[in-house]
Amino acid sequence: DAMVIQNPRYQVTQFGKPVTLSCSQTLNHNVMYWYQQKSSQAPKLLFHYYDKDFNNEADTPDNFQSRRPNTSFCFLDIRSPGLGDAAMYLCATSTPGQGTGEKLFFGSGTQLSVL
């Protein structure tokens, strides 16, 4: 089945140690998103790619970076994780050509712990 796949499901890192989360998709969608979700809160958009065009949210910390080497893969790099970066990180895709029928498809998420 076509889907959005996130690896790993759980990631533990140390305070200040760089970490990379990965996302792949078999949907061939143009747009890929990274969201951060803390407990009992709404997902917060960090940035998104429209094809290779990178769009950063104004309040996304510089500590967060992203790479999209091709249509299928997107990576989230956290350069120096702090305790406040412990959260669920969600990858999503969509295809804008659907107009008002454009739908978000999510992966199963990566739960990041920072020790």
Next chain:
Amino acid sequence: KQEVTQIPAALSVPEGENLVLNCSFTDSAIYNLQWFRQDPGKGLTSLLLIQSSQREQTSGRLNASLDKSSGRSTLYIAASQPGDSATYLCAVKGTNAGKSTFGDGTTLTVKP
């Protein structure tokens, strides 16, 4: 700036009850509204999408409605089951830059 509110934050009902979850938004200039289900520690599963020109969508025991003029959407769940226990989130996709804004969700518990 779009703001999305879901009230109540938590809801507990006995099995078999029909229930309604609410989603309110402040800017009626929307592309669509999507309802999701999230199980603990998992990603979001899409339930229903209502396009801006539509009034409702149905899938099985779920029915979602949209009233753009009043800035409201409801998710109706018929004959609730313990397996429906999860957090339900709504996401409003705006016409400005096409971003989706999420509510904080309603956590539903269906007791056997």
